[in-house]
Amino acid sequence: MIKEITTKELNTGSFIEEKVKEISDTVGTGIAINALSGGVDSSTVTMLGHKALGNRLRTVFIQNGLMRENEPEKVAGFFREFGIHVEIIDAKDEFLSALKGITDPEKKREAITETFYSKVFGRIVKESGARFLLQGTILTDIDETVAGIKRQHNVFAQLGIDPQEAFGYQIIEPLIQLRKDGVRMIGKALGLPSEMFDRIPFPGPALAARIIGEVTGERLETARKATMVVEKMLKNSGAFQYMAILHQDRVTGIRDKKRDFGQQIEIRCWDSVDARTASPTNLPFETLKNLAAAIISEVPGIVSVTYNIASKPPSTIEAV
Amino acid sequence: MIKEITTKELNTGSFIEEKVKEISDTVGTGIAINALSGGVDSSTVTMLGHKALGNRLRTVFIQNGLMRENEPEKVAGFFREFGIHVEIIDAKDEFLSALKGITDPEKKREAITETFYSKVFGRIVKESGARFLLQGTILTDIDETVAGIKRQHNVFAQLGIDPQEAFGYQIIEPLIQLRKDGVRMIGKALGLPSEMFDRIPFPGPALAARIIGEVTGERLETARKATMVVEKMLKNSGAFQYMAILHQDRVTGIRDKKRDFGQQIEIRCWDSVDARTASPTNLPFETLKNLAAAIISEVPGIVSVTYNIASKPPSTIEAV
Numbered sequence: 001m002i003k004e005i006t007t008k009e010l011n012t013g014s015f016i017e018e019k020v021k022e023i024s025d026t027v028g029t030g031i032a033i034n035a036l037s038g039g040v041d042s043s044t045v046t047m048l049g050h051k052a053l054g055n056r057l058r059t060v061f062i063q064n065g066l067m068r069e070n071e072p073e074k075v076a077g078f079f080r081e082f083g084i085h086v087e088i089i090d091a092k093d094e095f096l097s098a099l100k101g102i103t104d105p106e107k108k109r110e111a112i113t114e115t116f117y118s119k120v121f122g123r124i125v126k127e128s129g130a131r132f133l134l135q136g137t138i139l140t141d142i143d144e145t146v147a148g149i150k151r152q153h154n155v156f157a158q159l160g161i162d163p164q165e166a167f168g169y170q171i172i173e174p175l176i177q178l179r180k181d182g183v184r185m186i187g188k189a190l191g192l193p194s195e196m197f198d199r200i201p202f203p204g205p206a207l208a209a210r211i212i213g214e215v216t217g218e219r220l221e222t223a224r225k226a227t228m229v230v231e232k233m234l235k236n237s238g239a240f241q242y243m244a245i246l247h248q249d250r251v252t253g254i255r256d257k258k259r260d261f262g263q264q265i266e267i268r269c270w271d272s273v274d275a276r277t278a279s280p281t282n283l284p285f286e287t288l289k290n291l292a293a294a295i296i297s298e299v300p301g302i303v304s305v306t307y308n309i310a311s312k313p314p315s316t317i318e319a320v
Numbered sequence: 321m322i323k324e325i326t327t328k329e330l331n332t333g334s335f336i337e338e339k340v341k342e343i344s345d346t347v348g349t350g351i352a353i354n355a356l357s358g359g360v361d362s363s364t365v366t367m368l369g370h371k372a373l374g375n376r377l378r379t380v381f382i383q384n385g386l387m388r389e390n391e392p393e394k395v396a397g398f399f400r401e402f403g404i405h406v407e408i409i410d411a412k413d414e415f416l417s418a419l420k421g422i423t424d425p426e427k428k429r430e431a432i433t434e435t436f437y438s439k440v441f442g443r444i445v446k447e448s449g450a451r452f453l454l455q456g457t458i459l460t461d462i463d464e465t466v467a468g469i470k471r472q473h474n475v476f477a478q479l480g481i482d483p484q485e486a487f488g489y490q491i492i493e494p495l496i497q498l499r500k501d502g503v504r505m506i507g508k509a510l511g512l513p514s515e516m517f518d519r520i521p522f523p524g525p526a527l528a529a530r531i532i533g534e535v536t537g538e539r540l541e542t543a544r545k546a547t548m549v550v551e552k553m554l555k556n557s558g559a560f561q562y563m564a565i566l567h568q569d570r571v572t573g574i575r576d577k578k579r580d581f582g583q584q585i586e587i588r589c590w591d592s593v594d595a596r597t598a599s600p601t602n603l604p605f606e607t608l609k610n611l612a613a614a615i616i617s618e619v620p621g622i623v624s625v626t627y628n629i630a631s632k633p634p635s636t637i638e639a640v
Binding site for chain 1: 571572573575580586608612626630632633635636
């Protein structure tokens with residue numbers, strides 16, 4: 001049982017000091033590696049790790065092809081400001097071919113996890129000689145895994161799988177007692193720019209988790225374009241998280257007076273503090289109509305747009 | 321080219337007089353038959369037909385099993401008030417077995433049309449000896465068919481199929497120059513009770529058009545229950561039409577702390593005058609959240625609810 005540190009209890013200064021010491025003590029004179037996704041959790045871990053280890057922490061960003069537009073370059077740019085070098089690894093083809101033909105969401109998640117760990121990151125770790133892996137696991141990830149909800153690629157230890165044996169390295173998880181709001185406080189205290197640590201959460205499997213049905217290059221392009229529209233238009237909404245989900249179901253549409261049997265995008269926009277519970281944001285109806293119109297005009301193949309009105313639970317934040 | 325009569329031009333008294341005379345002149349001393357669906361169009365035609373022919377018009381209501389709860393009994397009850405007998409024909413099994421295994425929306429529509437005309441209604445017509453078929457086709461049906469949108473089961477004539485040859489009867493379509501708003505004026509003038517002619521439109525293929533994917537007994541039950549909730553809660557919304565659509569896509573949910581990979585209902589609620597164009601109704605956000613909560617608690621298997629925010633065009637009013 002991991003002891004939660006609530007935001008009330010959290011003293012950012014001493015938390016950072018303590019974690020930096022822990023990382024430093026654990027790694028000793030060795031080298032560590034971490035995979036940065038650009039989310040708040042892995043960004044905060046990257047900052048903590050470099051504070052503790054300097055250049056003895058190697059930070060890689062794996063371009064899996066499932067990301068938002070220009071994601072790797074944007075993230076690497078943020079860290080360049082801190083003198084931290086982020087290595088971008090292009091693994092697009094490996095992920096796409098692992099996902100080919102898979103429609104079951106669990107199998108999709110497994111294919112991504114498997115490709116990430118066993119193939120791409122596993123290879124990099126082995127080649128690097130690093131024995132220590134820094135990970136941004138937070139308490140919410142563990143809650144959900146234990147409850148059997150979604151597989152999180154970063155909780156092998158909690159599932160009883162020995163990461164030492166499984167992948168040949170030791171996992172260090174400095175954020176494990178925090179929830180999202182606590183991590184944001186730490187990120188802010190570490191000097192992460194607000195545009196970085198206030199970025200809305202983006203799931204591990206990224207756009208693949210926003211696509212119901214098979215993930216192909218073309219469908220990724222559709223989900224990516226819709227995501228750009230939603231993120232641009234809801235940037236100042238103050239919401240906890242917002243996303244575009246590409247459905248597999250086809251719906252009837254009409255274009256140029258002709259039948260157009262097209263695709264549907266579902267928009268979800270959440271109010272939440274820590275992602276444990278969430279409710280749909282009461283966006284102005286004009287905003288919703290403008291969002292639908294923008295997606296329909298800018299994303300080829302979309303004839304219908306919906307807005308999620310269910311809460312978590314029983315819904316989850318992501319659809320897949 | 322059929323000449324439209326707009327509501328501005330429409331004189332209900334002389335329109336009714338003229339159509340009653342036309343029906344009377346066409347049928348002569350013969351007998352006619354019509355299929356009543358309970359929608360505004362077929363109800364208005366039933367009134368016109370009985371005004372012209374009295375008991376020489378036989379009105380049947382085909383229970384296809386794709387209807388709202390108690391639909392046939394409710395409709396027959398309305399007409400009993402006018403001394404008009406509506407014969408209810410139970411054909412549930414024939415429709416369900418025709419729909420078995422079909423997921424393509426066009427094929428579903430064809431199976432329903434085929435079962436309705438060739439099998440059930442065709443048989444009734446032949447057995448009745450009637451040579452004249454009254455139909456509630458309106459101008460909007462023809463527009464959409466000509467543009468190739470949705471097949472309407474009631475526009476064989478406009479598609480160049482000779483109904484005389486095809487089914488052995490002649491079609492009389494007294495409402496063909498009107499749109500929905502005009503039909504409502506006529507219905508009102510004929511004395512149809514407001515709860516009848518103000519009923520929200522319900523499509524020919526009924527709940528089958530509200531189910532994406534295969535139509536089974538169980539999925540019909542799900543769509544029927546969700547429809548009941550939506551119709552009850554939006555009865556006083558003043559909207560043109562509202563509906564619940566059962567999706568085939570599965571989404572992740574959580575119930576009793578366990579993963580519940582469930583189904584999604586999409587709610588559509590439209591503002592429109594004549595169904596040619598339509599926009600989503602600006603319902604209060606509280607209403608939307610209450611709708612979602614009610615559907616999730618009352619309809620087994622549903623973990624997620626969305627609200628349509630796209631307009632027609634490019635969306636259509638129905639999803640399938």
